[in-house]
Amino acid sequence: MYLVTSEQMRELDRHAVTSLHIPEIVLLHLAGKAIADVLVQRGPRGHIVVLAGKGNNGGDGYAAARWLKHYQYSVEVVSLVHPETLTGSVALAAQSAIAAGVPVRVYSGQPLPEAQLYLDALLGTGQNRPPADRLLQMLESLAHTSTPIWAVDVPTGVDTDTGAVYPGAVQAVLTIAMAAQKIGTAVTPGCLQAGEVVVADIGIPILHNPSFATWIEPAELAARAAYRPVTAHKGLAGHVAVIVGCLPGAAKLAALAAARSGAGRISLLTASAIEPPLPDMLMIPVNGALRNSLPEGAVFLMGPGMLDAWPIEVVWSVVESGGKVVLDAEAMDAWLSAPEERRLADPFLAERVVLTPHPKECARLIGWTVDSVQKHRLAAARRLSQQANATVLLKGYRSIVNSQQSVSVNPVGGPSLAVAGSGDVLAGVIAALLAQGLSAYDAARLGCWLHGRAGDRLARRIPAAACMASDVVQELPQALTDALGVKMKSTDK
Numbered sequence: 409m410y411l412v413t414s415e416q417m418r419e420l421d422r423h424a425v426t427s428l429h430i431p432e433i434v435l436l437h438l439a440g441k442a443i444a445d446v447l448v449q450r451g452p453r454g455h456i457v458v459l460a461g462k463g464n465n466g467g468d469g470y471a472a473a474r475w476l477k478h479y480q481y482s483v484e485v486v487s488l489v490h491p492e493t494l495t496g497s498v499a500l501a502a503q504s505a506i507a508a509g510v511p512v513r514v515y516s517g518q519p520l521p522e523a524q525l526y527l528d529a530l531l532g533t534g535q536n537r538p539p540a541d542r543l544l545q546m547l548e549s550l551a552h553t554s555t556p557i558w559a560v561d562v563p564t565g566v567d568t569d570t571g572a573v574y575p576g577a578v579q580a581v582l583t584i585a586m587a588a589q590k591i592g593t594a595v596t597p598g599c600l601q602a603g604e605v606v607v608a609d610i611g612i613p614i615l616h617n618p619s620f621a622t623w624i625e626p627a628e629l630a631a632r633a634a635y636r637p638v639t640a641h642k643g644l645a646g647h648v649a650v651i652v653g654c655l656p657g658a659a660k661l662a663a664l665a666a667a668r669s670g671a672g673r674i675s676l677l678t679a680s681a682i683e684p685p686l687p688d689m690l691m692i693p694v695n696g697a698l699r700n701s702l703p704e705g706a707v708f709l710m711g712p713g714m715l716d717a718w719p720i721e722v723v724w725s726v727v728e729s730g731g732k733v734v735l736d737a738e739a740m741d742a743w744l745s746a747p748e749e750r751r752l753a754d755p756f757l758a759e760r761v762v763l764t765p766h767p768k769e770c771a772r773l774i775g776w777t778v779d780s781v782q783k784h785r786l787a788a789a790r791r792l793s794q795q796a797n798a799t800v801l802l803k804g805y806r807s808i809v810n811s812q813q814s815v816s817v818n819p820v821g822g823p824s825l826a827v828a829g830s831g832d833v834l835a836g837v838i839a840a841l842l843a844q845g846l847s848a849y850d851a852a853r854l855g856c857w858l859h860g861r862a863g864d865r866l867a868r869r870i871p872a873a874a875c876m877a878s879d880v881v882q883e884l885p886q887a888l889t890d891a892l893g894v895k896m897k898s899t900d901k
Contacts, residue, residue: 409607410614411591411621411817414533414568420587424612432497435610436464439586440471440501442608443527443560446584447472448479451558454524455482459515459546460502461530462489467498468560468586469529474505484511486520488530488542515542520549525556528578532561533590538574539565547576559583562590563601571598572783579603587612591621594817595785595806621815626861629854630891633844634670645672646843649692649706650836651726652678653714653738658832660685661877662712665836668884669858671843677701702729709839711736711764712832720745732760732842735798736835740765744773744796751797758811761798762848764835770802786815799848801838803831807856811849818853821860824867829877834859837884854891861887 412420424430447456458473460466469485476483491502491512506512513521520526528550530543539547547565550557557580562568565577571592583593583602587610593602636644648666652659656678663674664685675690676682684691694701702708708726714737723742727733735743740763743751751757767785771778774791781788782804789802789810799811807818838855846854862883866875 409623409625410588410617411594411623412588413591414536416617416620417533417588417590420612420614423615428613430611433500435612436467436471436497436501437474437504438610439468439560439608440473441475442586442610443468443472443584444475444479446582446606446608447476447481447525447527447558450582452524452556453481455484455522456525456527457521457523458483458485458527459520459530459550460485460487461532461543462487462494462498463532463534464498465529465532465534465560466494467501468532469527470498470501470505470510472527472529472560473510474501474508477505477508477510484513484521486513486515486546488515488546490514515546517542517545520546520553523555525558526550526553528557528559528564528580530564533568535562535564536567536569539576544576547578550578551576556581559602561586562593562598566592566598566601568592570784570786571595573597573601577601582606584608586610588614591786591817594621594623595808596804597783599806619813621817624809624816624818624853624857626854626857626891627893629846629850630858630888632850633841633846633854634888634892642672645670646840646845647671647673647675647703647706648709648836648839648843649675649677649703650709650712650839651714652676652680652682653712655713656680656682658713658829661829661832661881662709662836662839663689664878664881665833665884666709666840666843668881669837669840669855669888671707671840675703675706702726705731707732707734707839707843709734709736709835711739712835714738724750727757727761728754732848734762734764734835734839734842736764736831737769740769740773740796743798751795754797757797758793758799759847759849760842761796762801762838762842762852763792763796763798764801764803764831764838764852765792766803766831770800786810790815799852801834801852801856803834807860809849809852809856811852814849816849816853818856818860820857821863822867823872824870824875825859825863825880826872827875827877830859830863830880833877833880833884858884858887858891861890865890
C-alpha cells in the first residue's frame, strides 16, 4: 500500500481532473460520501460537528456534512471563514450543504458546540507549518475536550510530508485518508496523533510510482527468501559470517537470529576463544589480520558487541570487499569516518550494504540531536542513506527503511523489542536474508518486518517488561510462517 506526500497527492488529483475529466466538485462529493459512510458504519449516532477550513479539506467536510444530513444525522459546520468568502469547488460544496439544511457557524473564538464527535476538516494535506491565530485558538479548545475527534486526511497540526507534530495538534481517534494514506500519518510522531487510519476509495486511481513510499508487505519477499527446491543444499541458503567484538554475547544473539531466519551456514570470526552459541555453528579463529580470515562468498555482519575491537581500516576493507555487509553499532561509525570520496566511490553500494542505527546512533552519525531525528525521522534516514551510500534501517516504532530513492515503513513491532540485544537480533535476521539472495533494501524491509512480527507474537504471551532478545529469536520461525501467508490489512497498520 502506497504512502504519499502532499505534492504526490496533488499530482494524483490533477491527473483525475485533467486526464480522466472528473470534475473537482465530483471528487469533493465522493470524498464527503466516503467520510459519511465510514461515520455511519463506525461513528456515534448523536450530533456531529464538522470543523471546516477554507481549502479542499474544508470542502470535503462540507460535502460530508451534506451526506450526513441526507442520512438523517444531526450535523452542523463550524467554519474558520464565512462561506461567502470561499471559492471554486469548495464554495459549491458549502452551498450544497447549506441548501440541504446544514447549519453553519463562523468561528470567532466562541466555545465549540457540544457534540458526540468532532470531524477535523480544517487543513488536511495543506499543512507544513505551525497553526496560528484563530486556528490555533480552535485547536486549544479541542485539546480540552473529551469528545472523540476524527480527522480528514491528516489531523490538523501534523506535517503531511514529515510526520512532525506542531503545538496544539489534533489528537484523532481515527483518520480517514482520501485515496491514499499520507506518509506523515504513517511515521512517528505523526502516526501517534492520527489514531487508526482508514483509506477511502474516491475513484482516484493510484498509479504505480517508484518514488511513492510503501508499507512493508512481506509475502512476496518471504517467498523469495524461503524458497527451497527439492535439490536444495546448505550453500543455496548462503553463509553468514559474524565478526565477534569484545562483547561476544551480542554476536551470539545475531548468529542465532541468522540461523532462525534461514541462513544455510553460520560462522563466527573471533580473536579470542569463545564457545559457539550452537554446535552447528563454525568458529573461525582470527590470528592475524582479519582480512586474511574472511570466508569467501559470505555475508558479513559487523558491529554487535564491537567496541573499537577492530581497526577502522578493517571495517573499510570488509565493506569494500565487494560482498554484502550489515553494519551495526560502532562499525557504522567506522564506515562514516571514511573520506566521502571513498564512501561514494561505488554507485551500487546501497544494493549490498545495510546500516541499522537506532535514533541516538543516527543522530551521532549525521550530526543532529536525538530530538531532531525523532521529529524528522524520514529526513534523518534519507540523509544518513545519502552520506553512507548505503541502505539505512532507522529503528524505532514504525521503523523506516531508506535506500536512496526508495522508502518503506514497517507496520509491525512494539515495546517488546525495546530491550538490550534486540538490535543484534535484527542485524542477524537481515544478514541471513542477504545470504539468501535478497538485495540490501529488500533484506532490510523483510528483516524489519520479521523482527517486528516476532516481537508482536512474543507480546501475546509475555509482558513487554519481561521480554528478552533471546525470546524474540525463538519467535522468528513463526514470524516467517506468518509472512509467507499473511495478507496485509489496514487494521495491521
